[in-house]
Amino acid sequence: MPNTKDERFNIAMYMKERKEARFKAVLNHRSLALEHKKSERIQAKIVKAKEKTAALTSDLENNMPCNSETRTRKATTLENGVSNMPVRTTTKRRRETMTAVSAIHGASKKNLNPAYDGMFDTLQKRCKMKDLTNYVLGNENLTKTVVSEHYKKELKDFEKSKENAERSIATFYSSGVMGKRKYQSVRLVLSMTSSEQGGRTGISIFPGCKVPKILTYNNLVRELTKIDIGNVLEINNEYLSDLEIDAPINGAYRDLREYLPRLAKFYLSTDRKHALEWYGKTESTFLIALGGDGCPFGKHESACSFLVSFLNVGRKVASTHDNFCIFGANCDETSQVVKKYARSLVHQIAQLDKKIFQIDDWVTITFKVQELPNDMKMLAMLAGELVISSKYFSTFANVCKDDATDLRHLLVQNQGTNGSHGNINKG
Numbered sequence: 001m002p003n004t005k006d007e008r009f010n011i012a013m014y015m016k017e018r019k020e021a022r023f024k025a026v027l028n029h030r031s032l033a034l035e036h037k038k039s040e041r042i043q044a045k046i047v048k049a050k051e052k053t054a055a056l057t058s059d060l061e062n063n064m065p066c067n068s069e070t071r072t073r074k075a076t077t078l079e080n081g082v083s084n085m086p087v088r089t090t091t092k093r094r095r096e097t098m099t100a101v102s103a104i105h106g107a108s109k110k111n112l113n114p115a116y117d118g119m120f121d122t123l124q125k126r127c128k129m130k131d132l133t134n135y136v137l138g139n140e141n142l143t144k145t146v147v148s149e150h151y152k153k154e155l156k157d158f159e160k161s162k163e164n165a166e167r168s169i170a171t172f173y174s175s176g177v178m179g180k181r182k183y184q185s186v187r188l189v190l191s192m193t194s195s196e197q198g199g200r201t202g203i204s205i206f207p208g209c210k211v212p213k214i215l216t217y218n219n220l221v222r223e224l225t226k227i228d229i230g231n232v233l234e235i236n237n238e239y240l241s242d243l244e245i246d247a248p249i250n251g252a253y254r255d256l257r258e259y260l261p262r263l264a265k266f267y268l269s270t271d272r273k274h275a276l277e278w279y280g281k282t283e284s285t286f287l288i289a290l291g292g293d294g295c296p297f298g299k300h301e302s303a304c305s306f307l308v309s310f311l312n313v314g315r316k317v318a319s320t321h322d323n324f325c326i327f328g329a330n331c332d333e334t335s336q337v338v339k340k341y342a343r344s345l346v347h348q349i350a351q352l353d354k355k356i357f358q359i360d361d362w363v364t365i366t367f368k369v370q371e372l373p374n375d376m377k378m379l380a381m382l383a384g385e386l387v388i389s390s391k392y393f394s395t396f397a398n399v400c401k402d403d404a405t406d407l408r409h410l411l412v413q414n415q416g417t418n419g420s421h422g423n424i425n426k427g
Helices: 011-062 087-105 113-126 129-138 140-159 162-173 180-191 217-226 256-269 311-318 336-354 376-383
Strands: 192-194 200-202 204-206 251-253 285-295 303-310 324-329 357-359 363-371 410-413 422-425
Touching (some): 180 192, 256 303, 256 324, 256 363, 285 376, 303 311, 324 336, 336 363
Parallel strands (some): 285 363
Antiparallel strands (some): 357 363
């Protein structure tokens, strides 16, 4: 029997209620997810709070006052470079130090260099230089190793340096030329001493630190040959070819036209320039003092030399350091060789007086011969005259070369002279 209109199933109402129920379920699910997240956050906060509480409780327990006093470690100190602590304690502290430093600087058991580098870097930055020096010097073995190794390297460099070459040259030439044997003896005395075995060993100022040696004679000669001293001309057979001489003569000489500008440049380019005197003349006018003399010398029994100097050096003109040899030979001062050189000097001086010299494109200089500091014999030779001393060499008026070897004569006093003068009695 068909249903009536009022008894039919209301599908529309059903679908509406079902939709509302599904919507409520979705809302409830979302609310549950939010509650779940909120619960997780609360749980995490609870965990952190428990950890913090545990840490605070642990600190409180560790810092609880007790009846005994807090124990402090004995300070480590060094005495003569060695720790004053017992060996066991020292070993333990070294191990603890290395463990802590290795952890800080990333070292390992196979590679401890980072730990060593870190400790040394810290010492350099945080420790005073004086304290570092005391630490090194406090350990004898460390001092010997560090100082000697560094000194040996510096010693080798110094002995090969220009400063040592100049030091050796100064030793050879100071207060006169030494000569080969004298130089070798001085070098030996300055750097060597007798050993316990009876031989020789280097003088040490510290274990492993020997006194620097001056150059050997052969090396000194090599250094000397490198120095540009200008032209030194030799008195050889060619120079003597037009002269009448009985015995061979050896020597050397310089040309003033080449040597004086070089000498003036030396004075102007060193710290001696401020000490030069110009005596009212134009600045850079060098006043020349030129002289020569002879003396008994060597196996040839005579020698002669000429020296030149600048009066501009003031009182130093009397010093051997400011007088320079321009001629030297083993002959008498009246020899034909000396006369030939004297004639060449006249020609050179005439040219020097007329010429202006340029030094390094920054200064011009001139020369003027001002003094001839010679004795009467040399002046007479230069003038072509014969001095009385050539024949009458003695203070006794009647003594000359003719009877100088006569042993029969006697010394007598003249009447009325009170003995201040005398003659030789030839009776």
